[in-house]
Amino acid sequence: MESISKAYLIFLLLGCLMTQTNSLTLDEIKDQIVNDWRSLALELNPFELGGQIFPTYVRRQWNFTSDSEFSMKIEIFNDHSGSNRRQTYEGSGIITYQGESSSIQGAFLCQFNLNKTLILTLHTDEVVTQFNQIQTEGITWVKDKPQDITLLAVPAFNKLAGQPxxxxxxxxxxxxxxxxxxxxxxxxxxxLEQPPQGICPPLIPFSDDTTPLTLEELKEEMVTGVWSSIAKEVRPGFDNQGQVITIYITRELSFPDDSSFDLIINRFPGPGQTESLLDFEMIGSLIWEGDASSVVPGAQFTQFVVNEVYLTPKSEAIVSAFNQNLPAGVDPFQLNQRANLTQKDFPGLGLSKDEQVKENDIIYMRQNRLYLGARPVDGSRPYPIEKRTYSLSDDLVDPERSASKGVIILLSLVIFSVWI
Incomplete structure (x- = not known):
């Protein structure tokens, strides 16, 4: 009977571990969401105006007082300094859950109704002028003056009068x-018609007081993992005419040592697709450039220098497209065959035999998460140094490290069970 009880306990523990690795149910999300949340660092957001895309920086705070009520504060800045505010939104209301996302397993689409309060403050003369030029009634915008717009019309973002x-x-x-x-x-x-297709950098609890890693601790931690995207990432890319488009990728990053890297980027045709169009691999050296605590405490400025470049086309359409007008020195591509593009001209991927690819970046680690710097909103590389974004990209996690922690906990409990 005692051995049966122990076996049953082990079975239950295994079940608990398996449950922890699955996505949360809606009820579990509702339980976990009740908390105060904040941005980890200033977040780089694109802003389109007149056919051009400009960078803005955002700081978010969300407080979920229950699974159906919230308050929020969103500050928008003109640059990464965190001092030149452009707009501030503060509001509260109710949240309703619309259903599971078709793009991200375990994510739920929600409606946020700001029917309790919505206060907007404009912080620059330029924005005040823009709002006043198209404001038809009810408001005269004044710099740094909070304005209750809960039920007022705001043509600047198509808000109607009498409606939250x-x-x-x-x-x-x-x-x-x-x-x-x-x-x-x-x-x-x-x-509803155009739901989110990717996830932003995470919000962390206000109570999270994780101690930043030193440079040596960061180097020791990062080389122990293979860091992968949590979900498909929404990124700016380019079409055949050089126009910015939305692309969908996943990343897998590893560090053979603290001065080298191997990055594989998988590009997908759409957010819900599981078969990639191509795999793009870059291998190179990593240069440490100093403390980046101005972005987030514990971050380090780095430069990625690419020494080797490989491309693996995963669809016949990509093979056909790449094989048209091949540059001199590039062999025809073949389906699922890894092609070496090191020191070769390939304008379609921004490669030149006379110019080594370099990126001015950031590396930051927090718990089982690794962050690089956010990409410039115009789709270009963060090089030269003036193009560094001073913000974090979507986080990468090491799945094996997460699983191993669970296994260690499980084994500890199993060993303990032998003695009870």
Whole structure:
């Protein structure tokens, strides 16, 4: 009987471990969401105006007082200094859950109805002028003066009189971090018809007081993992005419040692697709450039220098497209065959035999998460140093490290069970 009890306990523990590795149910999300949340660092957001895409920086705070009520504060800045505010939104209301995301397993589309309060403050003369030029009634905008717009019309973002602002977003949890959604590379607002297709950098609990890693601790930790995307990432890319488009990728990053890297980027045809169009691999050296605590405490400035480049086309359409007008010195591509593009001209991927690819970046680690710097909103590489974004990209996690922690806990409990 004693051995049966022990076996049953082990079975239950295994079940608990398996449950922890699966996505949260809606009820579990509702339990976990009740907390105060904040941005880890200033977040780089695209802003499209007149056919051009400009960078803005955002700081978010969300307080979920229950699974159906919230308050929020969103500050928008003109640059990464965190001092030149452009707009501030403060509001509260109710949240309703619309259903599971078709793009991200375990994420739920939600409606946020700001029917209690919505206060908007404009912080620059330029924005005040823009708002006043198209404001028809009810408000005269004044710099740094909070304006209650809960039921007022605001033509600047198509808000109607007598109706509260209603917006849509995703709610998703990975471990103990909260993620919300991203629609595309242009900063468009989500709707039922155009739901988010990716996730933003995470929000962390206000109570999270994780101690930043030193440079040596960061180097020791990063080389022990293979760091992968949590979900498909929404990124700016280019079409055949050089115009910015939305692309969908996943990343897998490893460090053979603290001065080298291997990065594989998988590009997908759409957010819900599982078969990649191509795999793009870069191998190179890593140069440490100094403390980046101005971005987030514990971050380090780095430069990635690419020494080897490989491309593996995964679809016949990509093979056909790449084989048209092949540059001199590039052999025809073959399906699922890894092609070496090191020191070769390939304008379609921004490669030149006379120019080594370099990127001015950031590396930051927090718990089982690794962050690089955010990409410039115009789709270009963060090089030269003036193009560094001073913000964090979506986080990468090491799945094996997460699993191994669970196994260690499980084995400890199993060993303990032998003695009871």
């Amino acid at each position: 602002l209603v917006v849509y977003d995703l709610i998703y949890f990975h471990d103990n971090y909260l993620y919300m959604g991203e629609v595309d590379a242009f900063g468009n607002v989500a709707s």
